[in-house]
Amino acid sequence: MRATLPERPGALAALAAECGAAGVNILGVQVFPGIEAVTDELVLSTPDAWTAADLVDLVGRAGAESVIAAPCTEAALTDQPTRYVQAARAVLETPASFPEVVAALFDADVLPVGDSQDVMEMTVGAVQVQIRRDAPFTATEHARGSAMADLVNDVLGREQHHPHHPAFVLSDNRRMGAGSSPAYHVEGRSAVASIEGVRVGLATLRVAGPDLPDVLPVDLEVDPAWQRRGIGTRLLSDAARLANGLGAEAILLTTRSDNQAVMPMVMAAGMRGRIRMAGDALTVRIAVRDLRPLPVAQP
Numbered sequence: 001m002r003a004t005l006p007e008r009p010g011a012l013a014a015l016a017a018e019c020g021a022a023g024v025n026i027l028g029v030q031v032f033p034g035i036e037a038v039t040d041e042l043v044l045s046t047p048d049a050w051t052a053a054d055l056v057d058l059v060g061r062a063g064a065e066s067v068i069a070a071p072c073t074e075a076a077l078t079d080q081p082t083r084y085v086q087a088a089r090a091v092l093e094t095p096a097s098f099p100e101v102v103a104a105l106f107d108a109d110v111l112p113v114g115d116s117q118d119v120m121e122m123t124v125g126a127v128q129v130q131i132r133r134d135a136p137f138t139a140t141e142h143a144r145g146s147a148m149a150d151l152v153n154d155v156l157g158r159e160q161h162h163p164h165h166p167a168f169v170l171s172d173n174r175r176m177g178a179g180s181s182p183a184y185h186v187e188g189r190s191a192v193a194s195i196e197g198v199r200v201g202l203a204t205l206r207v208a209g210p211d212l213p214d215v216l217p218v219d220l221e222v223d224p225a226w227q228r229r230g231i232g233t234r235l236l237s238d239a240a241r242l243a244n245g246l247g248a249e250a251i252l253l254t255t256r257s258d259n260q261a262v263m264p265m266v267m268a269a270g271m272r273g274r275i276r277m278a279g280d281a282l283t284v285r286i287a288v289r290d291l292r293p294l295p296v297a298q299p
Contacts, residue, residue, distance in 0.1 A: 001044055001055055002135045003064035004037045012040065015062040022058055023047055028077050032138035037065075039138050043076045068135045076107075084144070091152055096263050096282065098152050099129045099275055105148070106141060108133040110276050122149040125156065127266050127273045127284070156264050182231055184238060189246075191238035193222070193231050200226040203239035205246065214249035215285065232261065237269045240286055245293030253284045 005011040012029075019026055028043035046055065052069040059067045087105045091098050103110045106120065108131040117132035122145050129149070137145075182193040182200060193201035201222040208216050218239050222232045236253070243251045255262055259282060266273045266284055273286040 001042050001059060001067065001069040002039060003042075003059050003067040004039050005062075005064050007034065007037055011038070011063065015040070015042075015059060015064060018058055018062040019044065024050075024055075024058065030080060032140045034139070039066075040064075043072065066136070070134070072107075087148065088151060091148065092155060095152050095155050096259060096261075098124060098148070098263070099131070099282075102129070102145060102148055103131045106131060106133065106137070106145070107135075120145050122146060124149050124152045124263060124275075125266065127263055127275050129275050152263075182226070182229075182234075184234060186238070186242060189242065191235045191242060193226075193235055195226070199223075201231045201235050203235040205239060205243055205248075205251070208248070212252070214247075216243045216246065216248045216251050218243070218251045218253050220253060227261065233265050233269045236265060236286075237271065240269075240271060240288045241291045241293055244288040244291045249289055250285050250287050253286070255282050256280060 003015075005015065016026060024047075025045040026042055027045055030041040032039040032041070044055065052071070055069040056067045059069075083105060087101050090101045099110050102108075102122070108120070109117070110131055112132060117134055118136040119130055119132045120137045120142060122129045122131075131145075182195050184191065184193050186192070189206075190202055190204040192199060201220075203218055203220045206217040206219060208214065218236075220232060220235060220239070222235070240251055253262070262282060262284060263275065266275075266286065271286050271288075271291070273284045275282065275284045
């Protein structure tokens with residue numbers, strides 16, 4: 001349960017007295033301070049027949065406002081500093097998991113659920129990550145979200161400055177040296193990367209769907225032997241500019257939620273994107289309207 005209490009001595013004590021009189025046990029308390037009011041988050045154990053509406057009435061009698069109550073699990077009793085340490089460890093191990101990890105940390109959703117949810121937006125490089133929930137986010141939580149985003153920026157920044165480039169062999173068994181440079185060109189609705197005549201990367205714009213007529217899905221693939229060399233970043237940038245020339249407002253890249261290369265790639269491309277994670281799928285929507293278009297080959 002979350003509620004806003006007046007910033008005055010005894011406000012929380014009055015709430016505790018009401019809970020005690022009604023047989024409601026307070027199992028956990030987290031306080032988010034403010035100048036004129038305080039937001040309190042309480043984990044409560046109620047009689048079996050109680051509903052969320054009963055709790056709202058109870059807390060309202062204690063002078064609280066903006067009361068939101070919902071069922072929770074025992075996970076809500078986990079020590080909060082421990083939760084943040086665990087979240088930071090998960091992000092350090094898999095930076096692309098940031099949206100899902102931070103949503104779980106704040107008991108929020110990545111995708112919209114209804115029209116009245118409060119939104120917290122965090123920026124990782126040029127990627128905007130949004131999480132939302134019914135209970136408004138406090139200033140303290142916004143600061144914590146920003147700190148988590150800064151952590152991801154630091155991790156990805158180190159990876160970009162110290163990339164690991166092992167030696168690879170292409171599928172035709174020709175060994176390429178580390179100094180081989182890809183050539184880029186456009187074929188119809190595709191941006192292509194090739195090395196010595198061998199195609200090593202491809203980004204293709206598919207036809208927009210009826211629900212999003214101004215958004216072009218993009219399929220992006222880079223030969224595993226040539227990943228982490230900036231080829232995907234260049235192809236994504238070229239595909240975005242190609243989409244601009246086709247009159248699109250944005251492109252939509254969909255991949256696995258465990259794909260750690262997506263977020264660094266969008267950051268390195270310097271484009272503004274909106275990332276969402278749902279189940280096993282991660283999608284990035286990138287605006288292309290302000291980009292310089294690539295020439296489109298005529299059929």
